[in-house]
Amino acid sequence: MRDLSTLPKAHLHLHIEGSARRSTIAELAARVGRDYSPPDSYTNFAEFQAAYDEMTSYITMPDDLARICRELVEDDASQGAFYTEPIILPSFYEERFGMSESEIFHLMRDAFFEAGARCGIEVGIAIAGIFTVPIEATEAGARFAAEQSDRGVVSFNMCATEPGFGYERWILACDIARDAGLDIVIHAGEFGPASAVEAAISVLKADRLSHGVRAVDDPAVFAHLRERGLVCDIAPTSNVVLGVFREMGEVPVPQFIEAGIPFTLNADDPLFSVSGVGDEYVVVRDYFGLSDEEMAGIARTSVVASHAGAATKQRMLGRIDAWLSSPA
Secondary structure: OOOHHHHHHEEEEEEEEEHOOHHHHHHHHHHHOOOOOOOOOOOOOHHHHHHHHHOOOOOOHHHHHHHEEEEEHHHHHHOEEEEEEEOOOHHHHHHHHOOOOHHHHHHHHHHHHHHOOOOOOOOEEEEEOOOOHHHHHHHHHHHHHHOOOOOOEEEEEEOOOOOOOOHHHHHHHHHHHHHHOEEEEEEEOOOOOOHHHHHHHHHHOEEEEEEOHHHOHHHHHHHHHHHOOOOOOHHHHHHHHHOOOHHHOOOOOOHHHOOOOOOEEEOOOHHHHHOOHHHHHHHHHHHHHHOOHHHHHHHHHHHHHOOHHHHHHHHHHHHHHHHHOOOO
16 A cells, blocks of 8 residues: 555645644643643534634634644645645634734735745635624625635635525525635535535535535435535544544445545544544545555545646646556
8 A cells, every 4th residue: 555645635625723733722722821622522513613612712813823824734735735725714803813804814825825835735715604604794704705816715615514494595605706716615414414415506506515425314415416526525534523423434435436426535623633634545545445546536536626726736636646656
């Protein structure tokens, strides 16, 4: 078997704060006299959200956020990623930092791009929309994302627990971003049912799905996903840690492969799962017994589905071929 850390890959599903180093958050918590160590597993999303909220409360200064952005890029580069697409929400820090959304965005953008140039990794930025906030805030976020489409923003990603119905209310937000040339990526089929995947496809016209794994629960939805060939950004370790599945064997990687549904592997929130994107490739290969050819195919999907520039894509695809032709 070949060394998966040297397999070029794109990392398409990771949240900025959830990608912070544990050592960094521990240091920021210690600054206010707190000891932060997240649980190893969760029984529901509310438990995870509480741990996430506590963690973000320790990010109190602009330099903290810039540091996390730089370290995310460094960590992805060390895991064999040549492209990364972190999900950010600059407006979350406006009141805390006393800065405008635009100022915070450019602080993060500069940190991403500086680290990317230094580490040889390209960065595309995803702006988050949140299912659980007032729709006006989500539409405002989509407009902000659209305004930054020539400043490194490549997608608009609807996040948080999926609603059970009423996806029509987010059509306008998605259309605003889409009209600016941004891809629409929807969190669906994680904690929500297969019907959330169907709504993401049929109502919101998703270009990619974050997760999508619950589509296997409904044969009709799974068939529609297969028919559309929509790429799902799967995060197996995160799914197990957050209680979406009880164990790795329940994550439907074999079903996706058998059905020919394209998917990528991602860390999602590595601070909580203690698994970087390269680690995720190792876990999946070892647990499901996948071949190097299959792993290279997953990496190719990540490259093709990414927003990396043409030169970066060509370089990555060439290196994937070279990796596969090298001695095991």
